[in-house]
Amino acid sequence: MGITCRGSRLCGPAPALSIFISYALHREMVKYAAIPLDCALTQIFTVTELNERIRDRLENDPRLHDLWARGEVSNFVYHRSGHRYFTLKDRDSQLSCVLFRNQGYSIGFELRDGQNVLVFGDVGVYRPQGKVQLVARGIKLDEGLGFLHSQFEALKKKLDAEGLFAVERKRALPKYPSRIGIVTSPQGAALQDVLHIIGAYPVQIILSPAQVQGEGAEASIALAVRALSGRADVVIVCRGGGSAEDLWCFNSECVARAIFECDSPVISAIGHETDVTIADFVADVRAPTPTAAAKMAVPDMDELKSWIMQSEIRMVRALWSGLERKGERLEYLSRSISARKMYSLVAEARQRLDFLGECLGAAEEEKLKGLVSRLNLAEGRLAAVGPQATLSRGYAIARSGRGLLLRSEDAKPGDVVELILAKGRLLCRVLESEDTEEFH
Amino acid sequence: MSEREVGLEEALDDLERTVAELEEGKLSLEESLVLFEKGMMLVRLCQSKLDRAERQIESLTGELPPDLSCSKKI
Numbered sequence: 001m002g003i004t005c006r007g008s009r010l011c012g013p014a015p016a017l018s019i020f021i022s023y024a025l026h027r028e029m030v031k032y033a034a035i036p037l038d039c040a041l042t043q044i045f046t047v048t049e050l051n052e053r054i055r056d057r058l059e060n061d062p063r064l065h066d067l068w069a070r071g072e073v074s075n076f077v078y079h080r081s082g083h084r085y086f087t088l089k090d091r092d093s094q095l096s097c098v099l100f101r102n103q104g105y106s107i108g109f110e111l112r113d114g115q116n117v118l119v120f121g122d123v124g125v126y127r128p129q130g131k132v133q134l135v136a137r138g139i140k141l142d143e144g145l146g147f148l149h150s151q152f153e154a155l156k157k158k159l160d161a162e163g164l165f166a167v168e169r170k171r172a173l174p175k176y177p178s179r180i181g182i183v184t185s186p187q188g189a190a191l192q193d194v195l196h197i198i199g200a201y202p203v204q205i206i207l208s209p210a211q212v213q214g215e216g217a218e219a220s221i222a223l224a225v226r227a228l229s230g231r232a233d234v235v236i237v238c239r240g241g242g243s244a245e246d247l248w249c250f251n252s253e254c255v256a257r258a259i260f261e262c263d264s265p266v267i268s269a270i271g272h273e274t275d276v277t278i279a280d281f282v283a284d285v286r287a288p289t290p291t292a293a294a295k296m297a298v299p300d301m302d303e304l305k306s307w308i309m310q311s312e313i314r315m316v317r318a319l320w321s322g323l324e325r326k327g328e329r330l331e332y333l334s335r336s337i338s339a340r341k342m343y344s345l346v347a348e349a350r351q352r353l354d355f356l357g358e359c360l361g362a363a364e365e366e367k368l369k370g371l372v373s374r375l376n377l378a379e380g381r382l383a384a385v386g387p388q389a390t391l392s393r394g395y396a397i398a399r400s401g402r403g404l405l406l407r408s409e410d411a412k413p414g415d416v417v418e419l420i421l422a423k424g425r426l427l428c429r430v431l432e433s434e435d436t437e438e439f440h
Numbered sequence: 441m442s443e444r445e446v447g448l449e450e451a452l453d454d455l456e457r458t459v460a461e462l463e464e465g466k467l468s469l470e471e472s473l474v475l476f477e478k479g480m481m482l483v484r485l486c487q488s489k490l491d492r493a494e495r496q497i498e499s500l501t502g503e504l505p506p507d508l509s510c511s512k513k514i
Binding site (some may be wrong): 187 | 497504
């Protein structure tokens with residue numbers, strides 16, 4: 001279907017169609033390429049008729065009546081007729097508004113450009129100009145966010161001056177917490193996110209339920225934070241995304257003070273990454289989301305398990321290098337430690353390395369194989385230098401209360417000395433002490 | 441030292457110190473053997489704590505999300 005219209009003059013006092021409308025119609029015609037060539041067969045509107053048709057359509061739509069619109073006042077004109085004209089705009093769009101003289105008395109304040117207002121009225125069309133406009137019947141200042149914002153700034157300044165945001169008082173999070181307190185709504189998605197990340201990490205989770213939006217939310221959150229006193233190693237205060245109004249309870253002084261006075265470090269995660277609340281400033285750590293907060297609170301299980309494995313490997317490696325050191329081989333001889341214990345530990349270490357090799361990737365496994373063979377070597381050397389092999393060939397370890405007897409002057413005649421044999425030991429008394437050549 | 445008395449945090453910290461001390465290499469062989477044995481005990485303790493993990497959730501008001509079965513009021 002197409003609309004054709006005829007006008008003798010497209011501007012001036014006579015009704016005009018705005019460029020926008022004609023442009024839109026033009027696009028329609030291009031889209032539906034079949035333009036009826038015979039104008040006589042279709043209805044031809046005058047501009048006035050068409051504007052009337054548009055007006056009828058808009059003014060009969062109940063959705064465009066008795067509505068509230070929010071925006072900023074601009075291009076305000078107080079016409080000498082007593083009517084007030086302005087444009088209501090937000091970031092992306094604007095709409096003409098008119099407040100007729102007879103409605104203007106009731107608004108109770110002076111309209112100015114830049115004011116944030118809520119306009120109550122109906123959408124209409126100003127026929128002479130074909131202009132869609134909002135006919136206001138009431139206007140009030142939008143104290144909503146503008147007002148809240150100034151409150152926010154004032155509170156932020158006050159608490160900052162008191163030192164509630166001081167960097168020096170930010171506490172470090174425990175590396176391995178055993179109790180995590182969570183302040184949030186039990187029904188919220190934020191709790192699910194946090195629990196999902198904590199997963200199987202062995203930690204006691206203490207939920208401190210709070211109402212996180214609406215009337216009474218502030219007191220509820222503050223109470224829930226205080227209730228965790230002495231019960232948690234770290235506290236997560238969180239809430240999923242929402243409108244600025246929904247998150248507003250986290251900008252209250254009582255919540256800020258409860259977080260400040262909390263006896264364990266607090267991680268805040270309120271709304272999305274771009275939402276910053278007073279609670280975030282006071283918290284010891286601010287997380288962009290509840291998920292991120294949980295990741296900060298507990299170590300990653302896989303990383304932790306792999307770290308433990310690495311610890312085993314490092315210990316075996318350290319032990320092995322100790323065995324290799326010659327100086328310590330002598331020390332080993334000088335103290336009667338159980339050789340059997342030594343061997344069993346080394347054997348165990350080797351077994352563990354085999355096991356770890358299976359758990360780790362191929363690259364790690366290669367490293368471990370090297371380690372295992374070095375360990376075998378060390379074990380062999382240990383056997384060679386260990387007392388058992390030597391003692392079983394007929395040697396004995398001689399020692400006194402002062403230590404090993406290596407030279408004749410280590411014991412005087414009359415001293416009691418101990419001989420450790422391959423099996424058992426003897427207590428002997430020295431009869432004579434002689435300086436002789438080394439035994440061959 | 442029984443398993444119940446030592447928390448995971450304590451065990452992991454202890455393990456970290458033990459490994460560092462062993463790696464420093466200043467100990468006698470006997471001392472390092474004692475330490476090694478202690479370290480391996482800690483490794484097993486930590487692993488068992490991590491493997492045995494079960495979700496434990498308590499609510500200060502008794503109110504819990506409906507899908508969490510193990511509820512306990514404290």
